[in-house]
Amino acid sequence: MRFSESLREATKQSWELSLNHPFVQGIVRGDLPLEIFKNYILQDIYYLKHYGKVHAFAAAHSDDFHVAAKLAEKAKKTAEAELTVHKEHAEILQITDAEIENFKPAPTAYAYTSHLYRASLSGSLSQIIAAMLPCYWLYADIGFTYKEAKPKEEIYQNWLNTYASEWFQESTQEMIDLLDELAEKASETEKRKIKKQFIIAKEYELAFWEMSYTFETWLSEKQETRRLFK
Numbered sequence: 001m002r003f004s005e006s007l008r009e010a011t012k013q014s015w016e017l018s019l020n021h022p023f024v025q026g027i028v029r030g031d032l033p034l035e036i037f038k039n040y041i042l043q044d045i046y047y048l049k050h051y052g053k054v055h056a057f058a059a060a061h062s063d064d065f066h067v068a069a070k071l072a073e074k075a076k077k078t079a080e081a082e083l084t085v086h087k088e089h090a091e092i093l094q095i096t097d098a099e100i101e102n103f104k105p106a107p108t109a110y111a112y113t114s115h116l117y118r119a120s121l122s123g124s125l126s127q128i129i130a131a132m133l134p135c136y137w138l139y140a141d142i143g144f145t146y147k148e149a150k151p152k153e154e155i156y157q158n159w160l161n162t163y164a165s166e167w168f169q170e171s172t173q174e175m176i177d178l179l180d181e182l183a184e185k186a187s188e189t190e191k192r193k194i195k196k197q198f199i200i201a202k203e204y205e206l207a208f209w210e211m212s213y214t215f216e217t218w219l220s221e222k223q224e225t226r227r228l229f230k
Contacts (some may be wrong), residue, residue, distance in 0.1 A: 130197040
């Protein structure tokens with residue numbers, strides 16, 4: 001069993017919950033309320049800005065120039081491709097530049113990006129890749145699993161097509177292969193740390209769906225809303 005396969009097995013329950021979460025199933029069927037998807041897009045635009053920076057941290061941690069160059073290029077291409085798609089979504093959903101500029105992330109979005117930065121600042125290259133990988137892998141898996149889906153809402157079809165595309169599938173496999181290569185040289189102690197980073201990041205991926213679906217907000221904002229409507 002490849003090391004990456006052991007990580008997938010360790011997160012099997014979380015993976016199944018992610019693939020079958022009401023947010024994802026609503027996209028697959030095409031009946032997810034657009035307000036929920038808009039909330040997700042805003043959260044994800046915030047996330048991707050930081051995700052691109054984490055790629056740069058990973059590149060800086062690599063002693064192999066070719067790996068560093070690949071990660072730097074991947075940071076550029078991934079950010080450009082996904083942000084372009086999100087820009088198209090933003091136009092359809094009538095998200096203004098002001099909304100994006102003044103956007104306040106939900107606790108889960110903030111915590112997830114903080115986890116990635118923690119891996120970047122205190123972990124090895126392999127640990128950073130492990131923290132980054134669930135985002136690639138889960139989206140690629142959704143794209144592959146639901147590539148035959150035909151949601152009536154065009155915005156959802158475009159979303160699924162992005163992650164089912166050949167370029168995204170190949171990009172994901174490159175990251176999986178890189179982690180496996182790094183793990184081959186890692187000690188057992190390091191492998192445990194890699195696994196921990198991966199598992200936590202995968203839990204945040206599941207939480208990201210839930211956050212978007214439930215319009216998660218900060219506790220103080222909930223309390224203020226309750227006070228206003230009493």
